[in-house]
Amino acid sequence: MADETPAAPSNGAxxxxxxxxxxxxxLKDCSFEAPLGPRGDGNWQPQINLxxxxxxxxxxxxxxxxVLTVTxxxxxxxKTLFLVEVKQAGAFLFQGLNEENAxxxxxxxxxxxxxxxxxxxxxxxxxxxxxxxxxxxxVNFDALYLNAQAQAVQPTSQAxx
Numbered sequence: 001m002a003d004e005t006p007a008a009p010s011n012g013a014x015x016x017x018x019x020x021x022x023x024x025x026x027l028k029d030c031s032f033e034a035p036l037g038p039r040g041d042g043n044w045q046p047q048i049n050l051x052x053x054x055x056x057x058x059x060x061x062x063x064x065x066x067v068l069t070v071t072x073x074x075x076x077x078x079k080t081l082f083l084v085e086v087k088q089a090g091a092f093l094f095q096g097l098n099e100e101n102a103x104x105x106x107x108x109x110x111x112x113x114x115x116x117x118x119x120x121x122x123x124x125x126x127x128x129x130x131x132x133x134x135x136x137x138x139v140n141f142d143a144l145y146l147n148a149q150a151q152a153v154q155p156t157s158q159a160x161x
Contacts (some may be wrong), residue, residue: 019095020105025117028067028089030125034082038130044076046081050136053145058105062094066110070118072126072136084125088118108145114138 051071059065060144076080092110094102119136126134 013151017094018097018101019093020097020109021093021095022090022113023063023093024091025114026089026091027086027117027121029085029087030121031085032125033080033084033127034081034129034131035080038135042074044132046076049073049075049132052111052113054107056110058137059091063094064106065091066090066114067151068111068114068118070115070136072123072134074131076132082126082129082131083124084122086118086121086125088114088121104145107148108141112139112141115141 049067049072053069053071055067056071057065057067067087070084070086070088072082072084074083090110090113092105094105097105122136123134126132
């Protein structure tokens with residue numbers, strides 16, 4: 001009986017599949033500030049502002065560090081109640097990704113992986129600071145990425161009209 005296993009191609013580059021793999025997750029930096037402490041007039045209805053930013057740095061070879069910075073501020077009656085900043089990082093292996101897929105991974109996929117860790121840390125810091133629990137809403141990083149792509153194309157198309 002003949003072995004029906006197909007022969008592998010001699011050129012390994014042809015069989016390389018794109019791969020994005022999480023290698024490590026870690027807290028890179030965090031800070032919590034409560035200028036007035038957890039004082040309140042009993043009317044807890046702060047204005048919450050959420051800012052997100054993502055950066056990427058090569059570590060070695062195909063290994064990249066992606067850092068999601070989550071900044072949350074709470075103000076009530078023009079007074080800052082607290083300010084939290086969490087830099088949640090991950091080491092990701094980028095294998096066989098073209099430039100477009102790497103950009104999408106850095107702006108959408110990696111932050112989506114890191115956000116639950118950052119969200120948990122923000123909640124923990126706010127609670128330990130003496131404030132009511134803060135649960136950040138889910139973030140659709142794919143939509144944010146597509147929106148940013150559309151805005152980047154829009155000024156160019158308007159300039160040509």
